[in-house]
Amino acid sequence: MSKIIRIGTRDSELALWQATTVQNKLEALGHDTTLVPLKSTGDQVLDKPLYELGITGIFTKTLDIALLKDQIDIAVHSMKDVPTQLPKGIVRAAVLDRAIAHDVLVHKGLDFLESGQVATIATGSLRRKAQWLHKYPNHKIVNLRGNVNTRLLKVIENDWQGAIFAQAGLERIKLLPKDVLVLDWMIPAPAQGAMMVVAKEEDITLAKVLAKLNHRETEIATSIERLFLRTLEGGCTAPIGALAQIMDQNVHFQGALFSLDGKQKIEVKKEIPLSKTEGFGEVCAQEVLNSGGDKLMQEIRNENSALH
Numbered sequence: 001m002s003k004i005i006r007i008g009t010r011d012s013e014l015a016l017w018q019a020t021t022v023q024n025k026l027e028a029l030g031h032d033t034t035l036v037p038l039k040s041t042g043d044q045v046l047d048k049p050l051y052e053l054g055i056t057g058i059f060t061k062t063l064d065i066a067l068l069k070d071q072i073d074i075a076v077h078s079m080k081d082v083p084t085q086l087p088k089g090i091v092r093a094a095v096l097d098r099a100i101a102h103d104v105l106v107h108k109g110l111d112f113l114e115s116g117q118v119a120t121i122a123t124g125s126l127r128r129k130a131q132w133l134h135k136y137p138n139h140k141i142v143n144l145r146g147n148v149n150t151r152l153l154k155v156i157e158n159d160w161q162g163a164i165f166a167q168a169g170l171e172r173i174k175l176l177p178k179d180v181l182v183l184d185w186m187i188p189a190p191a192q193g194a195m196m197v198v199a200k201e202e203d204i205t206l207a208k209v210l211a212k213l214n215h216r217e218t219e220i221a222t223s224i225e226r227l228f229l230r231t232l233e234g235g236c237t238a239p240i241g242a243l244a245q246i247m248d249q250n251v252h253f254q255g256a257l258f259s260l261d262g263k264q265k266i267e268v269k270k271e272i273p274l275s276k277t278e279g280f281g282e283v284c285a286q287e288v289l290n291s292g293g294d295k296l297m298q299e300i301r302n303e304n305s306a307l308h
């Protein structure tokens, strides 16, 4: 192909790493490419928690517009930042092989976990906050925003006991401290650790090229997680975790909805053969909704609209 593929990306170090990974794969397949870094609204408004901004797709919108204006040919996203409903005219073109999906605690010593002291943990995520408070009800959560690099610096500057990050994000930019605590009990965000490439629906030739980057198992797992999220209508404003893991031709799913204060947890754990996953995320979400999730989602919506 003669046309240069213009790869749109946010300009954070993590986003650039991810876009470069896609770029290298395309170049290895013999395509010419160029990176087009753009600033997103989500990177510009840093003094408020994401959920207070009340906008879904805050990290992806700038790139969506650039795509639709034909300023770029594809965009590379952290899949967990991508709204479950893509804008009209934009399609998922590839899901890349997933890294570790879990969260980690970056800390300055873990004595506080044993001592029962009132610890302060930093995170800007409702999902992490609710799950941390569910496990440690007497701890305090403070808001932490910004790209991964700034957030790490703030942990050093402040007297918090720790802060929560996606392991994949820290690993990718080689900033994962050696002594992090892996939070294997915390259910990750739907599609955490996966990257997604989007393109214009009409771009058939490009779709064929990008299909070569697709990792089928990651696509299946993240589709289940995102269907679970979409069915609960959570967007990024409700504390929802979901993880589908494929083992021996079976999918093991774990998903949960929490109250904002972490006191309530409605969880579903289910297994299904890899060949029968169609609609599985919805079935899992229905189970949560039928077990009190319906009422809890309504409460969360009310609390959120009181915020805005």
Ligand SMILES: NCc1[nH]cc(CCC(=O)O)c1CC(=O)O
Binding pocket: 078, 079, 080, 081, 148, 164, 165, 166, 168, 169, 170, 191, 192, 193, 194, 195
């Ligand atoms: N919300 C920001 C964001 N989007 C994707 C990642 C990390 C990489 C990933 O989970 O795919 C991060 C940072 C974090 O959550 O610590």
